Amino acid sequence: MPDVQALVNDFVLKLKRRKIEGSQATAKHTAELLRQVVSQQRITYTNQAASLIDAVKAVGEQLIEANPVELAVGNIVRRVLHVIREENVSSAMSAVEELALGSDDDEAEHENRMGLSAAAVAAAARSTLRAPSLQTLLEDIPDSATAPHPSSSGGDSEGKSKSAESSSRNKKLKHDVIEAINELIQEIDTCHELISAQAVEHIHQNEVILTLGRSRTVKEFLFAANEKKRSFRVFVAEGAPRYQGHVLAKELVGKGLQTTVITDSAVFAMISRVNMVIVGAHAIMANGGVIAPVGINMVALAAQRHAVPFVVLAGSHKLCPLYPHNPELLLNDFKCPSELLDFGEFSDCMDYGQLGDSPPIRVENPAFDYVAPKLVSLFITDMGGHSPSYVYRLIADYYSAEDLVVRRKAAP
Structure with a gap:
């Protein structure tokens, strides 16, 4: 088996150097790295779930710190932590069910030995997988859930039985967690197909669609509608300064779609002819806001001004449980200034030595925009279409409240 720490260091280096974007x-x-972490994690605690959570958090902290802008890394780390907590509760519930199916004569003895009751486990499950609230504080968890009852006789045999049962549950827990991570990887692989399958419900005959730049999700979505014999036209804003819209336009023309390339500054002039705006996203925040490639906020404002539906396509792995105001969140990245200006041509304007401490020209090339939730009409994910106000419910299904902050706060 490969050394996990070597794999972690290699992935951290790739994230820092932008080898994987x-x-x-x-x-x-x-997800694949965390699967390796879980599979090779040794049992160091009596509670295997706590051991797995600590191991995943330790690795996740390194990955998030390597490139905080890639929010999908933190999303997957939190998804895996939630999976571990879910599977742990499910395993405990299964143990209680097996206990209940035992002989009626030994029911009281088993209950004392295990130190758990169905009510205790159910209450623990609710408090673990649900965000803290006044209702959870008022729910009583029996003392038997936290302190096991002493056994009256047969201490050695019962101790061996407990150890065997605990080892069996730990192995099953690890197996179930790995299976859930495999399903998560499959979900990431197939998100484009699941989103594209909904294209025929949203794109109709003779419509005009506008997009900006190049997004693989948008491309597959438009291809799927075209394959269903829907005739429509696409306006592609070029997406300066990287001009990825030119690449998308060539791909659309190759599939026989009517495509018109426009400059980014022409979006407001052309938006009145458009039936729908369809764009991709870098991340969807907990408040329904969107982190998207630079220029898309301008498109969203133009769409709102002309009452044009603004639709965002994104896989569920882009759902981020954090808010834009979270201090540990880095929302933007700055690309190389050479995409905007030629260093050779403007070298005399960037001379620090002759013109003082600061250059007369500052070149900033941000990578992302923030689009407020009020500007978004609909999210189309691999789980279906949802309004921005429903994002909080999706996040509650995928993340645990105690895992929202994975990175440790820096010492003052």
Whole structure:
């Protein structure tokens, strides 16, 4: 088996050097790495779930710190932590059910020996997988859930039985967690197909669609609608300064779609002719806001001004349980200034030595925009279409409240 720490260091180095970029690629690599971490984690505690959670948190902290802008890395780390907690509760519930199916004569003895009751486990499950609230504080968890009852006789045999049962449950827990991570990897791989399958429900005959830049999800979505014999036209804003819209336009023309390339500054002039705006996203925040490639906020404002539906396509691995105001969150990245200006041509304007401490020209090339939730009409994910106000419910299904902050706060 490969050394886990060597794999972690290699992935951290790739994240720092931007060798792996994009939400899907980073999400898949993170899930595969955490699967290795879980499979090779040794049992160091009596509670195997606590051991797995500590191991995943330790690795996740390194990955998030390597490139905080790739929010999909933190999303997958939190998804795996939630999976471990879910499987642990499910395993405990299964143990209680097996206990209940035992002989009626030994029911009281088993209950004393295990130190758990069905009510205790159910209450623990609710408190573990649900965000803290006044209702959870008022729920009583019996003392038997935290302190096992002493046994009256047969201490050695019961101790061996407990050890065997605990080892069996730990092995089953690890197996179940690995299976759940495999399903997560499969979900990441197939998110484009699941989103594209909904294209025919949203794109109709003779419509005009506008997009900006190049998104693989948008491309597959438009291809799927075209394969269903829907005739429509696409306006592609070029997405300066990287001009990925030119690449998308060539791909659409190759599939026989009517495509028109426009400059980014022409979006407001053309938006009145458009029936729908369809764009991709870098991340979807907990408040329904969107982190998207630079320029998309301008498109969203133009769409709102002309009452044009603004639709965002994103896989579930892009759902981020954090808010834009979270201090540990880094929302933007700055690309190389050479994409905007030629260093050779403007070298005399960037001379620090002759013109003082600061250059007369500052070149900033941000990578992302923030789109407020009020500007978004609909999210289309691999789980279906949802309004921005429903994002909080999706996040509650995928993340645990205690895992929202994985990175440790730096010492003052």
